[in-house]
Amino acid sequence: MKLATKFQHLFNLTDDTGILQHSLYSIPDLTKGYTTDDNSRALIAASMLYEVYKDEKYLDLLKRYLSFLIYAQNGKGYFRNFMNYNREFIEEVGSEDCFGRTLWALGYLLNTNLSNGYQSVAVTLIKKALPNVANLNSLRGNAYSLIGLSLLYSSDVTEFNKEKIKNLITSISKKIVQKYRENKDGEWKWFENIMTYSNAVLPWALLRSYIITKDEEVLDVAKESMEFLEKVTFRSGYFKPIGCKDWYKKGDEKPAEFDEQPVEACETALMYTEAYKIFQEEKYKEKSLKCYNWFLGENSKNVPLIDEETGGCYDGITKEGVNLNEGAESMISLIITDMVVNHTETVFK
Template sequence: MKQEVNTVDSLFEFGVLQEIIPELPPFDLSHIRRMTNQVSIVQHATYSIPNYRHGYCLDDTARALLLTTLSTQAHPSCEFKDLAYTYLAYIHYMQRDCGRFRNLLSFDHQFLDEYGTEDSYGRTLWALGHFLRYTQDSELVFLAEEILHKALPHCVALKSVRAVSYTLLGLQHYHASNRSDDKILLYIKQLNYYLLDEYKGSHSPDWNWYEQILAYDNAVIPLAVLRSGILLKQESMITIGRQTAAFLEGLIFEKGYLSTIGNESWYVRGSKRSIFAQQPIEVPSTILMYKELFRLYGNSRYKQRMIQSLQWFFGKNELGIPLYDAVTKGCCDGLERFGLNLNQGAESSISFWQAYLYVCYNLED
C-alpha cells in the first residue's frame, strides 16, 4: 500500500501503473472485434465465443460506440472508424419514426420489442453526445446528430434515475461541443432537477441516496449531478453529488478494496446488501465519479480509489480472482458465489476497456 500512496500522483504514467498493476496489458480490442459483425456487437458470449442465440441490443451497441470514440481519442487514426460505422448504423436502424428506440434484435434480424428500456435510451444519448463532442470523423456527424435530435424530446418523460443520469452525461457532452443550442441547457436543467427531487424525497441522515435501493451502476448518478452542478454553477448540486458519492464509497470500499453492490438482490434500505453477482459495469462509472471528485478537490485519495477500482479486474476483489483474460483480451461477466462467471459478453469486456482507458489514458468522459 505504501508504494501505491507514493506513486498515486503519477497515476496516468503508464509505466508507474504497471508497477502498481503488473498484469496491466497493452491496449487491445481484439475481443470486441471478435464479438462484432456487420450488424453490431453480439450481446453475449459462451466463454469467449460469441453466442448468436441472444442477438444484439441497443445498450451494448451504445456502450460499444462510446468505447470506440474513447479508443480513437487514445489512438488517433482510422483504426476504429469501421466500428463507429457499424454501431451508428445499428442505432439508426433501431430508432423508430417517433424518435424512440427499439432495443433487441435477434440474430436473424427480427425485432424483439416495440420500444426499448429507458436505460437503453439514456445510454444511447450518452454515447451520441460523447461521440459528437470528440469525433474527428465529420462524415459521421450528420447522422449522429440527426438521431440525437430526433430522440431528444422523449428525455423529459424518463423516470429511471439511471436513465436520466445517462442522458444527462450525453447532453453535457453535447453542450460542450460547438453544435448544441440553448434548448440543450434547458433539458439539462430539467433532468438535473428531476434527480434533485428524487434525492429530496429519498434521503435522510442515515440514507444519503436518490432512491430507497442501491442497484446497478450506482456511481453514474452522483457523477451526473456533480457535472451538472459544475456546468450550472450550482454549489448545492455539487455538495449533493459529493455527499452521495461519499455515502456510496462507505459501502463499496468498506473492506479496503472495491466490492460493488451485487445484483442478487441489490441493497434495499433496511435489508442486507448483496455481495455476489458483482458485475464489471460498476467499475468504469466508479472511476469516472472519482475522477470528477479529484478534478474538483485535488485530493489524491480519489486517484487512489481510481487505481483500486481498476485493480478489481485483476484480483483485488471479493474473491481474489482476476476477471480480465490475458489470452482472449476479454473480461469475465462477474463474481458469483461459486466463483467467476466465465462468459465474456459485450457489456463486461466493454466495461473493462472503458475503465482501462479512463485510468491509463486519462481520457475525458
C-alpha cells in the same frame, strides 16, 4: 498483455451488424442477439480506442456501432433495444435506460476529433431524440440522458440552442435531486430506498450538471451521495460492488455479496474521474484506480477478470468464483475503465 491481444475479444464479439450481447465462455452466443445498450457503449469504447491508438480498425468498429444506432431509432425518436440474430428488433421502444445510454454515446461522439460525417449522424439522431428527454421517468434514464446532454452542451456543435440545452440540464438535475430529498433518511443518503445497478451514474450525472450550471445544491447532493456509495462499495478497503442477487435495501444489515459485475467498476471509475476534475483531490484518482484494479485481481476473490488468451473480460464474480462467460457489457466495461484511468487526458470529456 500484448497490444495485439489486448481487447481482441471486442472484434470476436462484433460482426457486420454490431456487437453481440453474450458469449458462452469466449465464443459469441448468437441465440442472444444484440442490444442497443451494448452497441451504444461499444461506440464510446471504440471512439476512445481510436482516439488513443489512431488505428483504422477501431474506426471500422465505430462505423458498425453507429450504423446500428441509426437502425435502432424509431420514428418517434426513441431507441429500440433488443434485436434477434435475424436483425429484427423484438420491441418497438426500448427502456429509458437504453435511451439515456444512447444519448450519452452520441454526446460523447460530438466531443471527439472525428470527421464531420460521424458527428452529423450523431446530430441527426440527437435532434430526433431530444423532444423525448423531458418525458423520461426512470431515474437512471434521466441520469444517463443528463450525461449525454452535458456532452452536447460542451461540444462545438452549433445546431442546438445551448440555452435550451442548459435549461433541460437544470430541469433533469432538479428531478434527480428531488428523488434524493424524498428518499434520504438519517444515515441513508441515497436516491431510492434500494441501491441496485449502475449506482455511480447518479452522482456522476449530478457532477456533470454542476460543471455547467454551477448549482451548489446539485454539487452537495452529488458529493453526499458519492460518499455514501463509497462507504458501501469500499467497506472492505478495495472496490466491491453491490451484488445483483439481492441488491441493498434500506434497513438491510449489509449489501448482497454477489454477483459483482464489471459495469459497476466502470461507472464508478467514471464518477471518481469526474470528481477529481472538480475537486482536484488525489483520493478520487486513487479510488478510480482501485476500480480498474478490481479487474486485475484486487477484489473479493483475489482473481483477475481478464482472459489473457482472448483479451476479453469475464462476466463478473459469483459466490463460487469467476463467471467465465465473456459478454459485451463486460468487455466494454474493461475497455472504458482502462481508457479513462490510463489515458484520462485523451478520452475523458
